[in-house]
Amino acid sequence: MSPATASVTRQIADPYAAPPDYGPIRFLHRLNPLSKIAAPLPAMALLLFTRDIATPLIFCVVTLVMLVIGAHLRARTLLVLLVGMPLIVAVMSVSFGIWTDPARVGDSPVLIEAGPVLFTVGAWLVGLATALRLTAIVLLALVGGLTSTGPDLVRSLVQQLRVPYRLGYTALAAFRFVPRFRHELDVIRQAHRVRGISDGRGPIAWVARTAGYVVPLLAGAIRHAERVALAMDSRAFGAHSTRTERYTIAFRARDWVFIAVFWALTALVVML
Structure with a gap:
């Protein structure tokens, strides 16, 4: 968790925190941590069972755009997301493609031939689909990971889910x-x-x-x-059934809207 993320999240929840010194708070930092976990869950479940390229690619693009627009990220993090992730996908697609069963790709055109080893276009596409699925799941998890703090997540679990x-x-x-x-x-x-x-x-x-x-x-x-x-x-911790919170992390209407929009997008991808 970056210091910038912690500062932004604390300013939202804690009225006594010092305000951040780098512009307005973006919308992902204003959401409850639980909403940023609940919203991507159906998409993550869908990605576990998909085998095509288009579905994970859509979620990769949507999540990257959402993180760039809606989160305060350091330059290093942006570089990893925008440059490092595509490079990782390219490497993983070749790695997974090499281990693809040749029987799955049939008579696909040969992409690389190195002695007895044939790397076909079909094998690369199978590896690309697997790499995109893994990358999409990681990016969906980063929606909450990069814009929430651990303490606020714990407080949300206690206040909203009654842990x-x-x-x-x-x-x-x-x-x-x-x-x-x-x-x-x-x-x-x-x-x-x-x-x-x-x-x-x-x-x-x-x-x-x-x-x-x-x-x-x-x-x-x-x-x-x-x-x-x-x-x-x-401080008599645990002596009473409830405790007084210094501040609350509310679950507002915008959290429900965020979940509904993300679930609707997932349903649309399923239908398409």
Whole structure:
């Protein structure tokens, strides 16, 4: 999750957050995280059973356009989506096509001949269809992944789907461990450099250094978990059936419209 996405989403949900400094909030960031999960689900299910090229290609194009227009993305992310994805599709289409059963493609024209190996147009089309399906599923998942934050998704599950807050906020506490581990790892590396600890170079030395980080990371995780448990216990976490939220993430009419439009598009693709 990019810092820009987190800042935009927090400004929508949290009135105390500082406003973003790069223009108006785009529409995907204004949607509830659950709507961005529910909307692509029928399309993902459809893509699991399709074997043509047109269906995943339509969803790839629609999702890319939607992400470019409706999301705040960094230049690196845009480059990956607009340049990296087509290159990945091209490589995967050849890779899947090579392993295609020749009996499936019949007497298709030969595209590449390398000794006994024949790569036909039919095999490439079969590989292209598979590559496009995988890419379309990934792009549909990125609609919510690039425009929502983990904490807001947890809050949506608790507020809209009535997931017990004991489970939801325990998962949220675990989610917070990830940046904490990254910070602790940076501190350990800096401490090793200051002390002049070096185990040489090469892959074996890298594995040895990485193994040396395990014990201090585990000790830090235990200390952090103990502090979190004491803080939750002192605040009577779990003692009541409900808890007061600092802010709510509403499920508005625009969320229903977004789901309806996406489902209608999926139904249209099925009919066509």
